[in-house]
Amino acid sequence: MPAAPEAARTADSVRTAPRICPLCEATCGLTLTIEGTRVTGARGDRDDVFSRGFICPKGASFGTVDGDPDRLTGPLVRRDGVLREATWEEAFDAVAAGLRGVVDAYGPHAVGVVLGNPNVHTMAGALYPPLLLAALGTRSLFTASTVDQMPKHVSSGLLFGDAHAIPVPDLDHTDHLLLLGANPVESNGSLCTAPDFPGKLKALRARGGTLTVVDPRRTRTARLADRHLAIRPGTDALLLAAMAQVLFEEKLTALGALTDQVEGLDELRSAVREFTPEAVTGACDVPAGTIRELARELAAAPTAAVYGRIGSSTVSFGTLASWLVDVLNILTGNLDRPGGALFPQSATDKAPRPAGPGKGFALGRWRSRAGGHPEAKGELPLAALAEEIDTPGEGGPGALTDGPIRAVIAIAANPVLSAPDGDRLDRALESLDFMVSVDPYLNETSRHAHVVLPPPPPSRSAHYDFAFNMFAVRNQARYTPAAVPLDPGAMDETEIHARLILAASGMHGADPSAVDALAVDSTLGKAVADPHGPVHGRDPKELAALLTGASGPERRLDMMLRLGPYGDGFGARPGGLGLDRLLAHPHGVDLGPLRPRLPQPLKTRSGRIELLPAPLAGDLPRLARALREGREGTDRTGGLVLVGRRHLRSNNSWMHNVPALRGGSNRCTLQIHPADADRLGVTDGAPVRIKGAGGEVEAPAEVTASVRPGVVSLPHGWGHHRPGTRLRVAAADPGVNVNQLLDGTLLDPLSGTAVLNGIPVEVTAATAPTITTL
Numbered sequence: 001m002p003a004a005p006e007a008a009r010t011a012d013s014v015r016t017a018p019r020i021c022p023l024c025e026a027t028c029g030l031t032l033t034i035e036g037t038r039v040t041g042a043r044g045d046r047d048d049v050f051s052r053g054f055i056c057p058k059g060a061s062f063g064t065v066d067g068d069p070d071r072l073t074g075p076l077v078r079r080d081g082v083l084r085e086a087t088w089e090e091a092f093d094a095v096a097a098g099l100r101g102v103v104d105a106y107g108p109h110a111v112g113v114v115l116g117n118p119n120v121h122t123m124a125g126a127l128y129p130p131l132l133l134a135a136l137g138t139r140s141l142f143t144a145s146t147v148d149q150m151p152k153h154v155s156s157g158l159l160f161g162d163a164h165a166i167p168v169p170d171l172d173h174t175d176h177l178l179l180l181g182a183n184p185v186e187s188n189g190s191l192c193t194a195p196d197f198p199g200k201l202k203a204l205r206a207r208g209g210t211l212t213v214v215d216p217r218r219t220r221t222a223r224l225a226d227r228h229l230a231i232r233p234g235t236d237a238l239l240l241a242a243m244a245q246v247l248f249e250e251k252l253t254a255l256g257a258l259t260d261q262v263e264g265l266d267e268l269r270s271a272v273r274e275f276t277p278e279a280v281t282g283a284c285d286v287p288a289g290t291i292r293e294l295a296r297e298l299a300a301a302p303t304a305a306v307y308g309r310i311g312s313s314t315v316s317f318g319t320l321a322s323w324l325v326d327v328l329n330i331l332t333g334n335l336d337r338p339g340g341a342l343f344p345q346s347a348t349d350k351a352p353r354p355a356g357p358g359k360g361f362a363l364g365r366w367r368s369r370a371g372g373h374p375e376a377k378g379e380l381p382l383a384a385l386a387e388e389i390d391t392p393g394e395g396g397p398g399a400l401t402d403g404p405i406r407a408v409i410a411i412a413a414n415p416v417l418s419a420p421d422g423d424r425l426d427r428a429l430e431s432l433d434f435m436v437s438v439d440p441y442l443n444e445t446s447r448h449a450h451v452v453l454p455p456p457p458p459s460r461s462a463h464y465d466f467a468f469n470m471f472a473v474r475n476q477a478r479y480t481p482a483a484v485p486l487d488p489g490a491m492d493e494t495e496i497h498a499r500l501i502l503a504a505s506g507m508h509g510a511d512p513s514a515v516d517a518l519a520v521d522s523t524l525g526k527a528v529a530d531p532h533g534p535v536h537g538r539d540p541k542e543l544a545a546l547l548t549g550a551s552g553p554e555r556r557l558d559m560m561l562r563l564g565p566y567g568d569g570f571g572a573r574p575g576g577l578g579l580d581r582l583l584a585h586p587h588g589v590d591l592g593p594l595r596p597r598l599p600q601p602l603k604t605r606s607g608r609i610e611l612l613p614a615p616l617a618g619d620l621p622r623l624a625r626a627l628r629e630g631r632e633g634t635d636r637t638g639g640l641v642l643v644g645r646r647h648l649r650s651n652n653s654w655m656h657n658v659p660a661l662r663g664g665s666n667r668c669t670l671q672i673h674p675a676d677a678d679r680l681g682v683t684d685g686a687p688v689r690i691k692g693a694g695g696e697v698e699a700p701a702e703v704t705a706s707v708r709p710g711v712v713s714l715p716h717g718w719g720h721h722r723p724g725t726r727l728r729v730a731a732a733d734p735g736v737n738v739n740q741l742l743d744g745t746l747l748d749p750l751s752g753t754a755v756l757n758g759i760p761v762e763v764t765a766a767t768a769p770t771i772t773t774l
């Protein structure tokens with residue numbers, strides 16, 4: 001566990017400290033200015049081996065995000081229906097009793113674990129949740145992945161046998177980038193960790209490369225491109241399938257080094273035969289000739305990469321689209337080659353095994369109780385959380401059996417805003433026997449908790465990017481210790497997680513360092529038994545004694561680095577990586593550009609890339625049917641279709657409380673094309689009512705030609721009007737919750753991911769509130 005807090009420094013001492021930014025996936029190195037214990041400034045760290053000084057407006061506001069006065073400084077426990085300040089001991093007593101009561105009465109699956117996005121931005125979120133799930137023995141796991149990237153995990157699982165083997169575009173070297181449903185100029189990129197993504201796109205064009213952006217909105221990224229295709233929402237899978245069809249038809253496939261590593265090429269050729277450009281052009285609203293050109297250019301480019309994100313993922317055919325992205329990379333020989341799409345090798349990955357057949361990837365090993373949704377990667381759809389709580393009864397065959405979920409552990413998760421139908425979830429959470437939130441804010445979700453356990457602000461936490469280094473465009477490793485000591489009475493988030501695990505496993509009150517010790521024992525035990533690993537046959541106790549680090553999490557990081565692909569192997573590979581090296585290099589250790597790695601990452605049963613896995617082949621007829629019936633987006637039949645958007649100065653549901661990041665174009669408006677606005681009698685700035693299957697919301701219209709006709713756009717993460725929160729700034733201009741328009745039933749069937757883009761809505765002009773002049 002973390003060392004005891006150092007004595008607070010004197011208020012007048014001004015110093016700087018490095019801190020990797022946790023506010024988006026770009027993981028920029030920052031230099032914080034610290035006055036006393038307050039972060040008063042942040043600038044890009046020019047010496048950072050990866051980000052080289054880049055910073056965005058969010059990173060520059062690190063100090064105000066960190067020092068938000070609405071952050072909770074100590075735990076809250078519900079007494080007589082009211083959340084009141086309590087000691088950590090009281091809080092964990094309440095957690096232990098609350099969880100125990102539900103597990104004893106209803107069984108482990110009656111405890112739902114909900115993991116939100118910031119878990120991938122904290123060390124705690126990477127190191128402890130798997131242990132929590134094991135301690136509870138629950139399979140009721142819901143995460144932000146099923147409102148985000150689960151389609152990519154499923155497609156990678158099926159293609160490569162490993163749900164985490166996700167190829168990333170080689171941004172620094174590619175000659176040709178086809179980008180679908182992503183707006184990295186605002187989002188700074190996702191499943192492609194690249195500080196200064198916009199600069200990399202500009203550099204690509206400056207070196208003579210080409211950029212094509214496919215997006216129903218003319219985004220800031222689209223404006224940087226050589227070509228922007230304003231596709232009809234929800235139809236990317238059709239576009240990509242047609243490109244694959246053209247590659248086959250025009251004999252443009254050139255698998256190169258991949259030729260002997262794939263199976264199913266002929267089957268794939270027949271599977272996409274019907275998706276000709278001429279067949280899909282009407283649905284996609286992209287000319288057939290353009291689709292052919294896209295395919296030919298992809299084939300002709302010296303190197304090229306296809307990359308798709310949110311807008312091609314959280315849609316009806318998200319898994320098919322995610323798969324087809326890699327299919328195109330494979331068919332053009334661009335997978336696993338420099339300038340194409342490569343598999344990063346992160347320093348905390350397991351040391352590479354010899355290539356060969358693996359266990360493969362299974363889907364639907366169990367099902368959710370109420371909805372019968374198949375699990376994907378061990379998770380159930382976040383969109384189904386509400387029904388798992390509020391629907392009584394037993395599950396069907398293969399379903400979890402413990403009856404409704406009666407307790408929820410929500411860690412860094414605000415599903416009332418980020419998942420479909422927040423009103424229903426709101427009621428469901430309120431009905432629970434027990435709920436605990438690990439969250440710095442009392443917000444739309446944590447207000448339902450019986451216990452709120454607040455982590456300290458990011459300046460008080462050490463940081464290592466376990467998750468994002470797996471998707472980074474350059475291999476590197478960086479660690480920043482806490483920049484400011486813990487405040488009196490605060491608890492490190494790693495310790496909060498460890499104590500939660502103890503409470504969940506009936507060991508409440510034990511020393512939390514026992515959790516790290518158990519994790520170390522288990523990992524080292526496996527490592528010494530592994531004949532291919534660097535420590536085979538050694539004594540785990542001897543290895544544990546060699547670990548360095550001032551805290552349990554540091555020792556675990558040291559262990560993972562030393563066992564990893566660049567590690568010192570506990571002496572087996574002198575000069576290799578360990579925590580010491582990272583501490584000695586506060587700006588990071590560069591591990592070089594992405595390099596070809598196949599066949600080593602493959603874990604399919606065949607040991608090859610399985611181009612047309614059965615679940616995907618089984619989903620293609622659904623795509624064909626939608627094409628025939630014109631169901632892939634209703635704007636073909638005259639209705640409006642809703643898509644989302646992100647703003648550079650936002651972050652999902654939790655950054656609207658920072659004054660410096662608000663205002664300007666960062667507003668919760670409904671973007672609508674002038675032609676649609678005219679037709680509906682909607683004027684710029686006037687309120688409109690938007691109606692979807694799950695409910696209605698009202699927002700000001702923003703009439704703009706940047707959305708294509710037939711499409712409207714609302715951002716997510718807004719709707720801060722609910723009582724009982726402590727978000728004083730956000731509540732003053734709450735915006736509306738776009739996810740209230742959804743009823744939670746629209747899912748990509750293979751991945752259980754909510755359809756958040758391309759959903760039919762009705763828009764009407766709302767009567768403006770009467771303005772009375774006094």
Ligand SMILES: Nc1nc2c(c(=O)[nH]1)N[C@H]1C(S)=C(S)[C@@H](COP(=O)(O)OP(=O)(O)OC[C@H]3O[C@@H](n4cnc5c(=O)[nH]c(N)nc54)[C@H](O)[C@@H]3O)O[C@H]1N2
Binds near residue numbers: 149415441493644654
């Ligand atoms: N309509 C629509 N809905 C969407 C999306 C969309 O594009 N459109 N995007 C989806 C996507 S991609 C995602 S990832 C989800 C995100 O949605 P969530 O998973 O809910 O994540 P956030 O809203 O980022 O933050 C969740 C909570 O984490 C807390 N938090 C912040 N920092 C920390 C920390 O250091 N520790 C802890 N313990 N908690 C912290 C915040 O206070 C907040 O309550 O939203 C999804 N919802």
Ligand SMILES: Nc1nc2c(c(=O)[nH]1)N[C@H]1C(S)=C(S)[C@@H](COP(=O)(O)OP(=O)(O)OC[C@H]3O[C@@H](n4cnc5c(=O)[nH]c(N)nc54)[C@H](O)[C@@H]3O)O[C@H]1N2
Binds near residue numbers: 188646757
């Ligand atoms: N500033 C900021 N940065 C963020 C976040 C944030 O909230 N704010 N969130 C972070 C998170 S959790 C994530 S997952 C990433 C996401 O990062 P991105 O994937 O870049 O997400 P968005 O910026 O929402 O861009 C998605 C784009 O898809 C388009 N789109 C919608 N429907 C379709 C469609 O059917 N087809 C196509 N081709 N395009 C479509 C939308 O118009 C939008 O421009 O961003 C991360 N970074």
Ligand code: SF4
Binds near residue numbers: 021022023054055195
């Ligand atoms: S781009 Fe992302 S990681 Fe970099 S400074 Fe901005 S918010 Fe932080």
Ligand SMILES: [Mo]
Binds near residue numbers: 117144148
């Ligand atoms: Mo996300």
